Amino acid sequence: MPYVLLALGVLLALTAANAHAPRRGPGLLTPSFFAGWLTIELAPHVLVVWAAATALAAAFGGLDGWAGWTGLALAVLGMAGVAATLAASRRTVVTLRDSGAPLELDPEGAPRYPLAHLIVPPLCLVPRKGVRVERNVVYRQEGRLRLKLDVFRPAAERAGGGLRPGLMQIHGGAWVIGDKREQGLPLLNHMAVQGWVGFNVNYRLSPRATWPDHLIDLKHFVAWYKEHAEEYGADPDFLCVTGGSAGGHLTAMVALTANVPEFQPGFEDADTTVQGAVPFYGFYNFFEAGTFPRPFGTTRLMERMVVKQPFAENREVYAKASPVTYIREDAPPFFVIHGSRDSLIPVAEARRFVERLREVSGSPVLYAEMRGAQHGFDVFPSYRTARVIEGVERYLTGLHRQYRQGRAPEVPGEVTRSLGEPSVG
Missing domain, CATH: 1.10.1040 (N-(1-d-carboxylethyl)-l-norvaline Dehydrogenase; domain 2)
Incomplete structure (x- = not known):
């Protein structure tokens, strides 16, 4: 012994x-x-x-x-x-406050993430009290293709009527695995408790799908949302997007490529704009080295399974698959979140993206780096996850409040002055 x-x-x-x-x-x-x-x-x-x-x-x-x-x-x-x-x-609360976001992490009367879920993590798979889930809604059907989503919304009708803000959740899984039943559940449940309508969206996966099929599917969802949001009590003119890992990459692509015809074949005239983006531990640049010794586009995963074209002869294709290529002045507000100990996507990837986005975008670009967090940290309803979810909810609710007041997205002046450098917790 x-x-x-x-x-x-x-x-x-x-x-x-x-x-x-x-x-x-x-x-x-x-x-x-x-x-x-x-x-x-x-x-x-x-x-x-x-x-x-x-x-x-x-x-x-x-x-x-x-x-x-x-x-x-x-x-x-x-x-x-x-x-x-x-x-x-x-110390995650401190990190979130250091991000420069007006997150109001402890607003009086705001519900906190349930302690029971932190003690028994599988409880996050069960809809929280006051949340109604409608599963397997078909949002795109063409021939044998049927793409589905799950809707998370408050069980009670909104007092006085009115439409609720919408949130699109994109799962990760290296563009080849993953499902709406596995990721984003702690966030979507909490957002629904706070009065949001969440849509956990599936999309085609590689190797059967070839880039940009993944993005095209998600843009179909945005177009579908504009037409069907009111059926679920959501505002068709207000949609934010979030997701982690490959879902973080796709979140940034959805937000930055609004109305780009190349990614909307057959529905080029559809409005695919979103009002805010919260990518978690995403990949933002496939064609330049920096966070890895060589560009990520040169990996077997990308060349053989996702893009399916050799990088050396098709560098422009990989550039077009990179969110950094589409950074623009009229980009929607971003809140980028990454873990400092991420061993799959180095934290330098997020820092580099945030730096470039802040140089060009006229909207707020906020960054929170989670001390000690690994890749995929928010899959489990841990203490860190609870604090991050509360922070994201306060941030998105602030964006929605500004939208309802007819104001452009902004961060208070005392916060703006601190946004020159990425905030590292």
Whole structure:
């Protein structure tokens, strides 16, 4: 048993070290990400399990020898490391406030994210009290193609009538996997509680789909929304868009390529503008090196499965697939969110995009960098997720308030002065 405790201690110490410094080398990237992701975002649950396992090993003779005591010391060090990641997540409120956004994170009377979901994460799969979900609504049908979405909206009618703001959620999954049933659920539930109508949208996936099929599908949704929003109590003239990872890339593309005919074949005259974008840990540049040693467009994923064209002879194609190409002065407001320990998409990708967007856009460009957060941190309803969701809701609600008052999107003057540099938590 002492050697069992030693092995456990080594495992816990290595897992904690990986959470703080994820590996990016060949063969290690994916397992390192998953191990760090689960450890960081489920830190309270991980600590309970680790403590119980260590105590059991010690109780059954694990301390009978030097190996057991060494294992115990390593286990304690590992748990201390995980506790440090938990402490970092508790500082997320500070990070969000440092983003420069008028988020009003603790407005009087505003409902907080439910504590029960933080204790029992699977509860996020169940619609929250006061939320009605309508599943598998078909928004595009052509021949055998049937694309569907789920609608999250308040169960009660709005007092005094009137239309509610709309939010489009785009799932991630490297453009090849993912589904509306898996991502964005904590955010959509919370937004519906706050009076929004959310649309969790599926789109065609590679390798069956070839870029820009993914974006074309999502633009079909925006056109569909303009025609059908009122059927769900939403305002057809107000739609914001959000999503993470590949969904973050697609969020930025939807926001920046409004009414671009190339991405609207057969419905070029449809209005596909949106009023705000909140991309989480997205990719924004496929054709320039910087965050990776070589452009991301040169990867096997992009050349063989998504774009399906060799990068060397088709660099312009990859440029046209990059949000950074479409940065413009009349871009909608952006709130870019990224984790500082993202091992799949380096945080420098977000910083570079925000810097370029701020140079050109006439709208507010806000940036929040989550201390210690991995890629996909918001999939689980962790403490960090709860605070980020509350912050995003306050930000989007502020945009909607300005829209209803007939004002252009803006950030208060004292905040504008702090937007010259990306805010790093």
